[in-house]
Every structure is written in C-alpha cells, then in structure tokens.
Amino acid sequence: MSDTDIPEASGRAPSIRDVARLAGVSYQTVSRVINNSPQLRPETAEKVRSAIAELKFVPNQAARALATSRSRLIGVLGPRMTTHGTSAMVQAIESAARTAGYRLTLTNLATSAPDDVRASIDHLMQQSVEGLIAVAPQTRVVPILEELKLPVPVQTVSSTGTSTSHNDxxxxxxxxxxxxxxxxxxxxxxxxxxxxxxxxxxxxxxxxxxxxxxxxxxxxxxxxxxxxxxxxxxxxxxxxxxxxxxxxxxxxxxxxxxxxxxxxxxxxxxxxxxxxxxxxxxxxxxxxxxxxxxxxDFAGIGTRAVTDLLSALGVSVDEDPAAQPGHLRLIVRSSTAPPRA
Known part of the structure; x- marks a missing residue:
C-alpha cells in the first residue's frame, strides 16, 4: 500500500476496501470477519483484524444492518423517574450489550400513563430494534407490553429481577x-x-x-x-x-x-x-x-437481562458466573442499636 493510498493522507476515513488491500484479501472476506463468520481460517481472520486495528477502521453499522438484515440494536425503555438502582442497571445493560457487539437506543417514559408507554415503545420499534429491555419498575408498564404482543423478544427488568430471574x-x-x-x-x-x-x-x-x-x-x-x-x-x-x-x-x-x-x-x-x-x-x-x-446487585440484574435477551435472539453469549445477580444481603452498620431501656 503506497503513501497515496493511506486514508489519512487523503483526508478521508478508511473504508472496507482499504482494509482488504492492506490484509491482501477480498472486501467480502473483511465483511465476513466483521460479522463474525465462522467460515474463515484463523490466520486469515487475524490478518484482517490486524489491518482493521492498524487503519483504525470503524465498521459502518447501517451498512452492516443492510448486509445482514440485523440492526444489532437493542431498545431500552427507561423509567420516568431515575433512581440509583435503575441508573446502575442501565449502565450494566449498555456495557453487556457493547461487549456482545450490540448498541442501545434509549427512551425514557414521560409518564407511566398507557398512551405515553405505547408511544415510547412505538418510537423504539421504528428504529428496527432486534429486542427490547424495559427497565420498568412501574406496575402498569408490564401489562401494556404483554398487550402489544411485540414481534421482538422483550425482557422486563427491575430490582425484583428480570423476566426470567427473581430478586426477592x-x-x-x-x-x-x-x-x-x-x-x-x-x-x-x-x-x-x-x-x-x-x-x-x-x-x-x-x-x-x-x-x-x-x-x-x-x-x-x-x-x-x-x-x-x-x-x-x-x-x-x-x-x-x-x-x-x-x-x-x-x-x-x-x-x-x-x-x-x-x-x-x-x-x-x-x-x-x-x-x-x-x-x-x-x-x-x-x-x-x-x-x-x-x-x-443492580449490575448483575442488568447484565442478566442482556444475556437472556440475546439468548432469545439465538445469540450465544459466554456467561460469567460472577456476573449473575446475587442474593439480597443485609449489611449491618452503625445506624442500628438496641432501643434505650
């Protein structure tokens, strides 16, 4: 690759074809590496990843969605009132999704009124999300989700756990x-x-x-x-x-x-x-x-929600046993003592 071919020298971002030229493969091979295709020799995949790292190439998410018919996008329905717990869960959801190669699109409820809940869900569905995680501590949100019968997997999550786990x-x-x-x-x-x-x-x-x-x-x-x-x-x-x-x-x-x-x-x-x-x-x-x-364990609850959602999408995720939601535990400090006689 000559100096005139280097993207930085021409003032443009590197493309998939630049990666292919540097790695000595076809651009279709680069695409397969980006989309984690198993039908590649390990040494070929490693050459492509090295070229991606050298060029600081960032795959175009929109193009990947068109090529694979998958948006790799998870919708998150946030609560109308943020607490420490809900904030920690959303942070864990974002981290776990990013690790799995997914992005989030988040919308917070203006109120918990049925019309606002439906409008927020519709907003997320218009963005072609593959699944939905509802951080929904309000009791009235869950029946609305069930009523809508959405065409994508849905996980509800609150401090009580997720759709498939329980925190007592x-x-x-x-x-x-x-x-x-x-x-x-x-x-x-x-x-x-x-x-x-x-x-x-x-x-x-x-x-x-x-x-x-x-x-x-x-x-x-x-x-x-x-x-x-x-x-x-x-x-x-x-x-x-x-x-x-x-x-x-x-x-x-x-x-x-x-x-x-x-x-x-x-x-x-x-x-x-x-x-x-x-x-x-x-x-x-x-x-x-x-x-x-x-x-x-708020972070464990959020991580578990992503793992369960991706499982419903048929995406294999390596589960870390330490990341599973732990049991609630009483922490005794100095604010409690026997009553005065």
Whole structure:
C-alpha cells in the first residue's frame, strides 16, 4: 500500500476496501470477519483484524444492518423517574450489550400513563430494534407490553429481577425488619416508595409480613417518592407525632433524609432511633452514622437481562458466573442499636 493510498493522507476515513488491500484479501472476506463468520481460517481472520486495528477502521453499522438484515440494536425503555438502582442497571445493560457487539437506543417514559408507554415503545420499534429491555419498575408498564404482543423478544427488568430471574425484595425487607426486632424494637415505622412501583410494593409487604410474624402491630406505612427530601419532611412530621424507636426506609435516600430530620430536632441515630435503608448505594457506608441497609446487585440484574435477551435472539453469549445477580444481603452498620431501656 503506497503513501497515496493511506486514508489519512487523503483526508478521508478508511473504508472496507482499504482494509482488504492492506490484509491482501477480498472486501467480502473483511465483511465476513466483521460479522463474525465462522467460515474463515484463523490466520486469515487475524490478518484482517490486524489491518482493521492498524487503519483504525470503524465498521459502518447501517451498512452492516443492510448486509445482514440485523440492526444489532437493542431498545431500552427507561423509567420516568431515575433512581440509583435503575441508573446502575442501565449502565450494566449498555456495557453487556457493547461487549456482545450490540448498541442501545434509549427512551425514557414521560409518564407511566398507557398512551405515553405505547408511544415510547412505538418510537423504539421504528428504529428496527432486534429486542427490547424495559427497565420498568412501574406496575402498569408490564401489562401494556404483554398487550402489544411485540414481534421482538422483550425482557422486563427491575430490582425484583428480570423476566426470567427473581430478586426477592420481600425477603430483603423482612430481613431488615427482623434485624430491628432482634435488637429489641417493637415500634417500627416504614417509609415506603411510590404506590405504583413494584419494588415499593414488595418491600412494604415484607415489612407487614415480618411485623405480623412477630405479633407486632405495624404502623400505617407512609408512601414516599424515593428522595432524601421526602425522607427529611416525613421525618420531621413522624418524629413529632409518633413514638417509634426504629424506622425501615424503602431506600437509602429516604433513610438519609430521615436521619437528617432526627439531627435537625436535636436527637441522634441510633441512640434515640435506629434507621435501616435499602439498596446500599455507594454513599451509605460514608454517612454518619454509616447506614445499615439491604445490598442488591443492580449490575448483575442488568447484565442478566442482556444475556437472556440475546439468548432469545439465538445469540450465544459466554456467561460469567460472577456476573449473575446475587442474593439480597443485609449489611449491618452503625445506624442500628438496641432501643434505650
């Protein structure tokens, strides 16, 4: 290849024919390497990959889609409200898809109203996605997906797991409440998440079930919005009207806000009131006091969603056992202690 043939010298991006000339093969062979065809000798494939690396050649995704009748595009339907968990799951989905040679196209729901859900799904389907992953913690999204009978595989994913795996949020909530009961608490409040979120419903069930299992009277759960601001405002009200010695918050951010409210009225955690959260966000270990919480594997859930979707598409993926969603685990820190005598 002469200097005049080098793409950089002519001010243009390298093409598939440039790769073919450098590797000494046909451009059809280069195309087969790009599309991972098994019908090639390993040494030929390696020559082509070396030429691709040397020229910094980037395959044209649109051209590949036309040639293979596959877009290698996954649609992701995002939630209308982003939490730490949903954000971590989407990041893991993007990483796992990229590793498998797929790209994402993402749209977030404006609301969880049926018309908005259908419009968002239609927007994704118009982009010729091969499959759809719905990060759908809102309860009303799943029935709409089932009703539409989409012509592509669909995976729903939330903190409770994926379409084909399960993360027992109820058991995680029961472990949190049981921890408080075993410390000696009997007057335990629950600040729950929004009414239409699957996770909030399961965690509330866990609170009620564990209180009932110990013949304790649950207080009516307070429905929140996952934010620290709500936890703070609810805390100021609850601490004024309730005589509880412990609080189980539906997520760590509401727990953080509640702990702020405790300090704001001149009381302390855990001396005056114990607090447990849920999710184990990265900041939880660095609050003061460090927060007792329930840890879950958001990245594992997102990775599992991609693996299951690609399996439904007939795409073989090497599964890393370490990447499978782990069980929920109670992480005991300094925000919980026995109640004062």
């Amino acid at each position: 949020q109820t058991a995680g909530a029961r472990a949190a409440v049981r921890h408080l009961i075993e410390l000696g608490h009997t007057r335990i409040l629950h600040i729950a998440g929004p009414r239409d979120w699957v996770e909030a419903e399961h965690r509330m069930r866990g609170y009620l079930a564990e209180m009932d299992a110990h013949d304790l009277s649950p207080r009516p759960p307070v429905l929140g919005d996952w934010t620290a601001h709500f936890g703070f405002e609810a805390g100021l009200e609850l601490l004024r009207t309730e005589d509880a010695t412990a609080v189980f918050a539906g997520n760590d951010h509401m727990a953080l806000g509640f702990m702020h409210a405790v300090r704001a009225i001149g009381r302390s955690v855990p001396e005056d009131i114990s607090v447990v959260g849920f999710d184990d966000v990265p900041e939880s270990a660095h609050l003061w006091p460090p927060l007792t919480t329930v840890r879950q």
